[in-house]
Amino acid sequence: xxxxxxxxxxxxxFVLLLVSFLIFMGVYAIGDPVEMLVPPDATTAEVxxxxxxLGLDQPILIQYGLYLKGLVQGDxxxxxxxxxxxxxxxLQRLPATVELGLTAFVFSLxxxxxxxxxxxxxxxxxxxxxxxNGSILAYSLPNFWQGLLLILLFxxxxxxxxxxxxxxxxxxxxxxxxxxxxxxxxxxxxxALNLALFNSAMVTRLxxxxxQQAMGSEYVRYARAKGISERRILIRHxxxxxxxxxxxxxxxxxxxxLAYGIITETVFNWPGMGQLLINSINIVDRPVIVGYLLIVVxxxxxxxxxxxxxxxxxxxxxxLGGNKA
Amino acid sequence: MLKVDNLVTSLHPGSRDQVDIVRSVSFSLEPGQIxxxxxxxxxxxxxxxxxxxxxxxxxxxxxxxxxxxxGEDLSAAKQARMRELRGNRIAMIFQDPMVALNPVLTxxxxxxxxxxxxxxxxxxxxxxxxxxxxxxxxxxxPESRMSAxxxxxxxxxxxxVVIAIAFLNEPDLIIADEATTALDVTIQSxxxxxxxxxxxxxxxxxxxxxxxxxxxxxxxxxxxxxxxxQVIEIAPADRLFGAPRHPYTAALMRAVPVAGRTxxxxxxxxxxxxxxxxxGCAFAPRCPRAQPRCSQNVPPFEGDTTLGWxxxxxxxxxx
Ligand SMILES: Nc1ncnc2c1ncn2[C@@H]1O[C@H](COP(=O)(O)OP(=O)(O)OP(=O)(O)O)[C@@H](O)[C@H]1O
Ligand code: SF4
Ligand SMILES: [Mg+2]
Numbered sequence: 001x002x003x004x005x006x007x008x009x010x011x012x013x014f015v016l017l018l019v020s021f022l023i024f025m026g027v028y029a030i031g032d033p034v035e036m037l038v039p040p041d042a043t044t045a046e047v048x049x050x051x052x053x054l055g056l057d058q059p060i061l062i063q064y065g066l067y068l069k070g071l072v073q074g075d076x077x078x079x080x081x082x083x084x085x086x087x088x089x090x091l092q093r094l095p096a097t098v099e100l101g102l103t104a105f106v107f108s109l110x111x112x113x114x115x116x117x118x119x120x121x122x123x124x125x126x127x128x129x130x131x132x133n134g135s136i137l138a139y140s141l142p143n144f145w146q147g148l149l150l151i152l153l154f155x156x157x158x159x160x161x162x163x164x165x166x167x168x169x170x171x172x173x174x175x176x177x178x179x180x181x182x183x184x185x186x187x188x189x190x191x192a193l194n195l196a197l198f199n200s201a202m203v204t205r206l207x208x209x210x211x212q213q214a215m216g217s218e219y220v221r222y223a224r225a226k227g228i229s230e231r232r233i234l235i236r237h238x239x240x241x242x243x244x245x246x247x248x249x250x251x252x253x254x255x256x257x258l259a260y261g262i263i264t265e266t267v268f269n270w271p272g273m274g275q276l277l278i279n280s281i282n283i284v285d286r287p288v289i290v291g292y293l294l295i296v297v298x299x300x301x302x303x304x305x306x307x308x309x310x311x312x313x314x315x316x317x318x319x320l321g322g323n324k325a
Numbered sequence: 326m327l328k329v330d331n332l333v334t335s336l337h338p339g340s341r342d343q344v345d346i347v348r349s350v351s352f353s354l355e356p357g358q359i360x361x362x363x364x365x366x367x368x369x370x371x372x373x374x375x376x377x378x379x380x381x382x383x384x385x386x387x388x389x390x391x392x393x394x395x396g397e398d399l400s401a402a403k404q405a406r407m408r409e410l411r412g413n414r415i416a417m418i419f420q421d422p423m424v425a426l427n428p429v430l431t432x433x434x435x436x437x438x439x440x441x442x443x444x445x446x447x448x449x450x451x452x453x454x455x456x457x458x459x460x461x462x463x464x465x466x467p468e469s470r471m472s473a474x475x476x477x478x479x480x481x482x483x484x485x486v487v488i489a490i491a492f493l494n495e496p497d498l499i500i501a502d503e504a505t506t507a508l509d510v511t512i513q514s515x516x517x518x519x520x521x522x523x524x525x526x527x528x529x530x531x532x533x534x535x536x537x538x539x540x541x542x543x544x545x546x547x548x549x550x551x552x553x554x555q556v557i558e559i560a561p562a563d564r565l566f567g568a569p570r571h572p573y574t575a576a577l578m579r580a581v582p583v584a585g586r587t588x589x590x591x592x593x594x595x596x597x598x599x600x601x602x603x604x605g606c607a608f609a610p611r612c613p614r615a616q617p618r619c620s621q622n623v624p625p626f627e628g629d630t631t632l633g634w635x636x637x638x639x640x641x642x643x644x
Contacts, residue, residue, distance in 0.1 A: 218419065221425075225380060225411055225412060226439040227408050227443055228438055228439070229442065232438065236430070236438075244429070315429060316428075316429060316474045
């Protein structure tokens with residue numbers, strides 16, 4: 001176990017290094033931040049001074065080397081624009097984004113798993129058709145449009161829920177969260193639902209396909225031959241097997257929800273990472289872009305590790321490290 | 326105890342594509358008796374077995390005949406009633422325990438659930454009963470094996486686990502479908518001997534399905550031979566092995582069984598497609614005794630459910 005974790009950490013460090021290099025070079029290719037930062041009528045001398053101040057006069061590889069040196073000390077650099085440490089900028093907004101992503105993830109499971117189970121168990125029935133058609137809707141309508149519809153219905157027409165913003169928050173383990181107050185829940189419900197819809201359709205369809213396959217398997221026939229109830233066959237025999245392929249995909253889903261809820265954040269005016277990232281890209285604020293994406297990659301790496309550990313817990317045939325028993 | 330009368334099971338019943346895959350099968354079984362069912366691949370053995378316990382796939386259904394088990398007609402029984410009987414009064418053993426056992430649940434859980442599905446028994450008592458039954462079929466250190474998974478057993482031990490599960494609720498009838506086909510010969514004969522002992526001890530009747538006729542000699546009390554969904558001969562075992570009447574049975578006896586194979590090595594041709602049967606005797610295209618009449622009329626079944634055959638020109642009683 002320990003050697004496995006060390007190996008995984010080594011892999012993770014390598015991935016982070018590679019990603020940081022690619023993004024660093026990518027942002028360099030997008031454009032020159034100095035041109036964005038100085039006033040349009042600045043003199044060449046002023047531009048050069050700004051360039052020097054930001055360290056942008058150095059060759060790109062040296063710049064990258066300096067960035068890495070900071071990185072290993074936990075320093076993600078200072079924003080060109082806000083003149084604040086990147087880490088502070090990100091940490092101010094990250095809790096809201098993570099909270100929205102996690103809530104949306106839980107919503108997508110609450111919606112997707114039962115629907116997938118029912119559709120898979122009753123594959124080919126009217127219920128199945130209904131669920132599948134509904135999922136195509138959630139799948140194909142653009143996310144922002146679904147968000148606007150939700151706002152129109154629940155905020156404008158019915159006036160049940162607010163149309164945007166974060167609402168009151170409480171503090172849990174030193175982190176601000178909406179999930180402790182009613183007002184917070186009222187604010188997070190619609191954006192989380194919006195963000196969850198696409199994924200709940202994914203979860204539904206995947207669960208359905210897996211359940212349908214499992215219900216036709218020999219072990220289900222055998223369980224029936226033992227006189228086990230259909231309910232137990234579905235929940236214990238089939239679902240327990242379905243969880244194994246599901247967990248991998250759910251891990252990726254969670255990563256996506258955490259990283260790319262930008263559209264929903266914009267539609268619902270949610271004070272998360274989205275706004276910061278879009279602004280930073282517009283003005284080529286390299287430390288913020290690179291820092292944010294590194295955090296995203298780190299989240300994916302952690303989620304992947306959790307998925308792998310869950311895998312070994314769920315499938316007795318697999319041992320840590322990936323070799324089949 | 327079990328009386329099957331003219332059972333017909335069909336694919337796509339009631340539609341224009343209806344194909345009968347079990348065609349008018351009749352036999353009966355008494356407590357403690359072992360009836361061997363033999364036939365080539367596709368002859369309808371498994372479908373006949375699944376018909377008895379309501380395990381047929383959705384597009385396949387019983388379309389005729391009756392199944393009377395302990396005085397109750399199962400072909401008319403409700404699903405809930407069939408679930409009560411399955412694993413309780415009628416148990417089934419499948420060919421490949423590696424795929425029949427759930428790969429991600431422990432053996433213990435799969436045994437305990439089989440007990441608790443049919444009896445009000447505490448978890449602890451069910452566990453003790455499961456361990457006792459594992460010991461009975463010759464599984465060493467059964468307590469510790471309860472928490473093991475299917476892939477952690479050898480092939481022979483895995484099949485013993487499945488046999489233990491079949492005997493858990495002391496059923497009246499056990500249906501074994503190719504239960505030892507995947508095993509090597511020494512383990513196969515050990516297991517057959519154990520099954521015989523258990524059947525004697527508990528009084529369970531056994532329907533033993535196999536494609537290997539030779540396996541049944543010295544094991545089965547009676548043998549039923551199936552071809553293209555029909556019973557073409559049924560007889561007490563010593564009689565059938567001593568003097569088979571149907572040319573197909575005789576051919577089966579000459580066939581050399583090859584482990585794991587269901588094809589007959591010295592019989593030309595393949596069984597007919599059920600969707601496209603020849604007009605007369607289904608075996609006529611391959612039969613060495615066939616006469617013109619055989620391809621015109623279907624031979625009727627001569628005899629009763631303990632001794633009979635379906636052939637116009639049966640072999641002599643004493644060859
Ligand atoms: N699910 C199914 N759908 C359609 N046809 C089927 C299905 N299962 C079986 N059949 C057909 O029913 C017939 C009888 O099959 P069955 O499985 O009972 O044969 P078997 O004697 O058990 O053969 P084997 O020795 O290969 O197990 C075959 O012609 C087969 O093609
Ligand atoms: S009826 Fe004719 S073809 Fe059929 S088994 Fe008997 S002899 Fe052969
Ligand atoms: Mg079969």
